[in-house]
Amino acid sequence: MSQSDGMDEFNIGSGFQFSGATIENLGASSYTLVTIALDETGSISGFERQIEDMLKTAIQACFSSPFSNNLLVRVIRFESGYRSQNGNGVDEIHGFKPLSEIDVTKYPSLTGGGMTPLYDAVYSSVGAANTYAKELVALDFDVNGITFVVTDGGNNASVATAKMVQEELALSVKGEIMESHLSILIGIDTGFGGAKDVLENFQKETGMDTFIWAGEATKGKLAKLADFVSQSISSTSQAMGTGGPSQNISATI
């Protein structure tokens, strides 16, 4: 692991890496690992600002949670163009960081382009959570997790395979690493007909816990999505210590 600015680098495997806060610097005894993965493919062109606003609003809302000190948040974006620099279609905006260290005003702008490495996004999200959680649990931290993957279309350009994704998801719930982990696939409508069915099938094929169709990528709908994300994070962090995931996460937005 190399160190930079209080963050360490970790390997998931198969050429995927992520970063996370240096564990020795963590002050709490339990953490919820939150991952938000955002589609930055060509089809979201014209919707970038709304998606950015959704992300910033969701993160900002987490600051008022009573468990804000127990959140470690990772944000990634995915499109096939990142393969040339990263070896896979994922780019990490920031690794697992204490919420208090996140400045949403410093988030980069999204620029839609490329095809959809959805397997890469899920593999990186869940694989990183599993890997980091293992490190934390070994040092007596209590850990649970929640992962949101926001996309407008199915997979068509991944390095990771469906099998790799299935295995990481299975590990996240049966591997007894995290106390609980919830994986949520969120579909947004940017005009690509048939996305809802494609994504529903993707969720079933990979074994993600929940698929939610957020509808049109309008400002209002994405604001509701931001609210859903922050409430789900809060519910998950409250569920720490109960041995299972939150019962309060809505199945719809």
Added chain:
Amino acid sequence: MTLAHDHSFHIGEQHLKNGKPCQDYADSGMLSDSVAYAIVSDGCSSGGKTDIGSRLMVLATEQALREQFNPVVPRLNAIKDARDAYLRSWRDSLHLENKDLLATGLFIAADTNQCVVSIAGDGVLVIKTDTHIIAKKYEWQKNTPFYPAYNLVPEQKESFASLHAQDDKALTVETWCIYPDRTEQDDVETYSVEEGTEEIFGTYCTDVHVELIAVMSDGVLQVDGVDWKDVVQELVAFKSMSGQFAVRRMNRFLAQAKEAGRGPIDDIAYAVIQFPKQKS
């Protein structure tokens, strides 16, 4: 190199089920750049508001240590007097009764050369070296330990002494050595009530072989289905020296204990000072 310190306390099953608050309290910190402290207090269940009393005991001890502790010449009497003065002042200003302050007081103050330990009441002192754990269990006859608050009311101190008048071994201290493959009783010391009420005081050399020293409430003796020496061993099996290392260890231990049995019956607390690995 900085000393690491942490503490943790947790309500026991009896108090949880009876709607009573946790009467154990613990705290730890630094008195200076090079001296750390760790304090535990256990309130008397049949006393008054001893959840408050145990907190005041810890805070009074901390304040007394800040004012009076000298690593070169530890002056226990000056520390005790300062602590008791704070307790008396806070008791009166908060309009508490003396029975609200009936709580034990165990503390450690340490630097990288030596540590000073004081035990008033019952509990466990733990010293972990690179080869084994030394656990000293302090137990009073009739389950009636000495509480420093008796010093504030001479009649109560006399009454306590009378209670143990017939006990030539009012306070027993068992010393156990816990090795990876076996456990051996090393020593048994006994103290009269007079010696016990003066509080048991000791200094230990924290040489390169000492990894940590901790004080624990007697709650560690009452974890359902777990021998107290195993409780001690688990609670000091720290995976790191950073952050809330004692809170994490306690939480993990309690989760495992509750799977095996009912967990801690009594409130449980401990405070720890870890020494950085030193070159020999």
